[in-house]
Amino acid sequence: MADTSGHHDDHGQIHLEYQPALPINNGKVILWLFLSTEIMFFAGLIGTYIVLRFGAPAGSWPVPHDVHLIEWVGGMNTFVLIVSSLTIVLALEAARNNKAKAAKIWFLATFFFGAVFLVIKTGEYYSKFSHGIYPQKPHSQIYEKADVYYVSAVRLRLAALQSYYNEKDADFTAAVAEKLAIYDAVESADALTDENRAKLVELDETIQRLQASHDQIDRRLNDVVNPLLTSFASWTERTAATTDDPAKRQAAMEVLAYQIYPLHHDAHHVSEFQRWEETDRAQEQAELDARARAIYNAGSAGLKRVSVLDTEMPATQRKIDESSVKLALADTEQAARLFDERAAHKKTLADEAKERADTLATLSPEEQQAVAALLSIDERLAVLDERATWLEKLFAANYHQDEQTFMNNATAGHEGAWLGLNYDHHWLRLPMKIPSGNMWASTYFLLTGFHALHVIVGLIVFACIVPLELNATRANMIENTGLYWHFVDLVWIFLFPLLYLF
Amino acid sequence: MAHEHDSHGDDHGHGGLGKYLTVGAALGVLTAISFVVGASETLMQSVPQVGRTVMIAVSCMKAMLVMLFFMHLIWEANWKYVLTIPASIMSFFLVLMLVPDIGLRGRRYSEERQLHTAKAAGAREPKSYSPLEAAYQTEQGGVDPHGHEESGSDGYQ
Numbered sequence: 001m002a003d004t005s006g007h008h009d010d011h012g013q014i015h016l017e018y019q020p021a022l023p024i025n026n027g028k029v030i031l032w033l034f035l036s037t038e039i040m041f042f043a044g045l046i047g048t049y050i051v052l053r054f055g056a057p058a059g060s061w062p063v064p065h066d067v068h069l070i071e072w073v074g075g076m077n078t079f080v081l082i083v084s085s086l087t088i089v090l091a092l093e094a095a096r097n098n099k100a101k102a103a104k105i106w107f108l109a110t111f112f113f114g115a116v117f118l119v120i121k122t123g124e125y126y127s128k129f130s131h132g133i134y135p136q137k138p139h140s141q142i143y144e145k146a147d148v149y150y151v152s153a154v155r156l157r158l159a160a161l162q163s164y165y166n167e168k169d170a171d172f173t174a175a176v177a178e179k180l181a182i183y184d185a186v187e188s189a190d191a192l193t194d195e196n197r198a199k200l201v202e203l204d205e206t207i208q209r210l211q212a213s214h215d216q217i218d219r220r221l222n223d224v225v226n227p228l229l230t231s232f233a234s235w236t237e238r239t240a241a242t243t244d245d246p247a248k249r250q251a252a253m254e255v256l257a258y259q260i261y262p263l264h265h266d267a268h269h270v271s272e273f274q275r276w277e278e279t280d281r282a283q284e285q286a287e288l289d290a291r292a293r294a295i296y297n298a299g300s301a302g303l304k305r306v307s308v309l310d311t312e313m314p315a316t317q318r319k320i321d322e323s324s325v326k327l328a329l330a331d332t333e334q335a336a337r338l339f340d341e342r343a344a345h346k347k348t349l350a351d352e353a354k355e356r357a358d359t360l361a362t363l364s365p366e367e368q369q370a371v372a373a374l375l376s377i378d379e380r381l382a383v384l385d386e387r388a389t390w391l392e393k394l395f396a397a398n399y400h401q402d403e404q405t406f407m408n409n410a411t412a413g414h415e416g417a418w419l420g421l422n423y424d425h426h427w428l429r430l431p432m433k434i435p436s437g438n439m440w441a442s443t444y445f446l447l448t449g450f451h452a453l454h455v456i457v458g459l460i461v462f463a464c465i466v467p468l469e470l471n472a473t474r475a476n477m478i479e480n481t482g483l484y485w486h487f488v489d490l491v492w493i494f495l496f497p498l499l500y501l502f
Numbered sequence: 503m504a505h506e507h508d509s510h511g512d513d514h515g516h517g518g519l520g521k522y523l524t525v526g527a528a529l530g531v532l533t534a535i536s537f538v539v540g541a542s543e544t545l546m547q548s549v550p551q552v553g554r555t556v557m558i559a560v561s562c563m564k565a566m567l568v569m570l571f572f573m574h575l576i577w578e579a580n581w582k583y584v585l586t587i588p589a590s591i592m593s594f595f596l597v598l599m600l601v602p603d604i605g606l607r608g609r610r611y612s613e614e615r616q617l618h619t620a621k622a623a624g625a626r627e628p629k630s631y632s633p634l635e636a637a638y639q640t641e642q643g644g645v646d647p648h649g650h651e652e653s654g655s656d657g658y659q
Contacts, residue, residue: 036585044593047593047597052604052605071540071541072537078533083526085568086522086529090522093518093519489572493568494561
């Protein structure tokens with residue numbers, strides 16, 4: 001397209017001037033052609049994000065806080081890019097006026113702000129990754145809905161944690177077991193051979209060395225992982241598998257998802273579901289109690305005795321376990337006393353077991369069945385009891401009607417809101433329920449990733465130009481670089497409200 | 503503005519420090535506006551459409567400012583239309599083509615969505631809420647809190 005302009009010369013003839021190209025330099029033509037393909041590329045990506053985001057089922061697209069996006073960080077990045085756009089324009093202006101030094105300063109400032117943008121972006125990506133938000137599965141802990149796949153993923157993660165910590169603690173456990181085995185092999189603490197004593201000293205050293213790490217592992221396992229596995233994950237899986245009412249099945253799984261990773265708009269119905277569970281639990285407990293009492297009262301003296309022994313024996317076993325732990329950690333002076341204590345408990349247990357077996361043998365087959373029934377009732381009651389205890393301890397939150405969310409009873413920090421097991425114990429990294437979260441992660445990382453790649457390319461180009469003398473002859477080069485950089489800014493201008501504020 | 507310059511192909515001497523700084527300040531102010539709008543919970547919760555429209559309008563204004571002044575398009579010859587307008591139209595149609603299959607994918611109800619809807623229905627009336635009742639009502643097609651036309655009776659996915 002030639003720009004033709006005619007004018008009259010002195011002889012009254014029209015003289016046509018012909019320009020072989022656009023009235024701009026070739027580099028700029030190429031750059032604008034490139035930018036027009038970039039417009040299509042990014043408009044396609046951004047438009048696709050909009051279509052996906054507003055086509056998602058109502059209320060299912062994650063709000064920024066659900067996925068650890070912080071508005072002011074994005075706002076700061078917008079500002080940083082705008083300033084860098086301004087500085088590169090000023091660099092061009094200075095170069096055109098042949099002020100090479102000023103141009104270089106503005107150019108370096110642009111490079112600096114571009115780098116600041118990337119640093120902030122890296123921080124943002126890191127906070128996603130550290131919360132288990134990745135664009136795809138092997139690392140991503142995002143689940144679309146609280147279904148059986150989600151609950152079994154939670155259980156698998158907890159089981160993996162359990163075996164990981166058990167393995168980490170294996171040396172300590174082995175040393176303790178060996179120490180106890182040595183004590184088990186002798187009649188009394190005085191009967192230990194010199195060889196045994198030497199071995200015990202060696203084991204004590206190992207135990208003391210590993211004590212601190214064992215304590216930490218023990219806290220994580222016994223206070224968090226094990227109760228979560230039995231009273232949360234397995235409990236939920238069992239409820240979901242054995243309940244007939246589909247709404248209650250769903251409720252149990254929603255409660256688990258909320259305890260791990262609370263989404264604000266789930267708070268109300270989860271509180272309702274929890275009330276269901278409490279009512280059901282109380283009802284089941286009352287029924288089981290009544291049944292147990294009926295069986296017990298109708299039974300013979302022998303059955304009653306066996307039943308009493310069945311409650312006493314676990315208590316004795318617990319005493320043995322406690323004194324075993326004490327013995328394993330004790331030095332040689334205390335060992336003798338603790339050895340005797342443990343031996344006494346063991347003897348009690350053996351007596352009780354013998355008495356139980358003897359009494360059981362005198363019972364009729366029907367009564368033996370009744371004993372088994374009582375045992376299974378006790379087992380179920382213990383499970384219910386454990387669930388209630390750990391629920392109170394690990395999910396230390398109550399629904400707050402005015403705030404429409406769960407408030408943490410244990411801590412007043414963070415305005416008291418319940419932030420989830422994943423927040424309280426960040427090392428857990430349990431699977432999270434974030435509706436449309438995977439779609440969100442894919443589009444977020446694709447959009448910001450392509451944009452960040454453009455920033456990186458821009459920085460590389462800047463690095464190549466910075467060593468040059470930025471006088472008027474380089475003005476075209478700076479202008480073309482600037483056009484590219486402004487486009488990168490343009491893309492972010494649209495990404496910021498869409499990703500952070502919508 | 504500045505249309506008297508349009509016929510010139512040559513763009514030297516149009517910008518000027520003052521103009522660039524003014525545009526830069528305007529961009530900063532516009533960013534602040536969209537941030538304030540997006541961060542105000544009352545607005546985004548009561549009338550999100552208004553907030554979103556404002557933010558998109560602000561973004562378009564920022565984009566125009568950057569293109570016109572920083573990228574000098576206001577001072578360029580008519581070739582600028584050849585390169586920008588077709589590209590914009592084509593990207594618009596690309597997005598439009600996604601709407602039937604991708605954008606409207608949520609129009610059909612699945613069983614899980616019914617439960618989800620039931621929950622959302624309950625969230626509106628916290629006092630009288632019972633999940634079972636709400637689930638039942640939605641199954642009957644009675645409550646449709648999101649204003650979708652279909653009640654889902656034409657088949658589950």
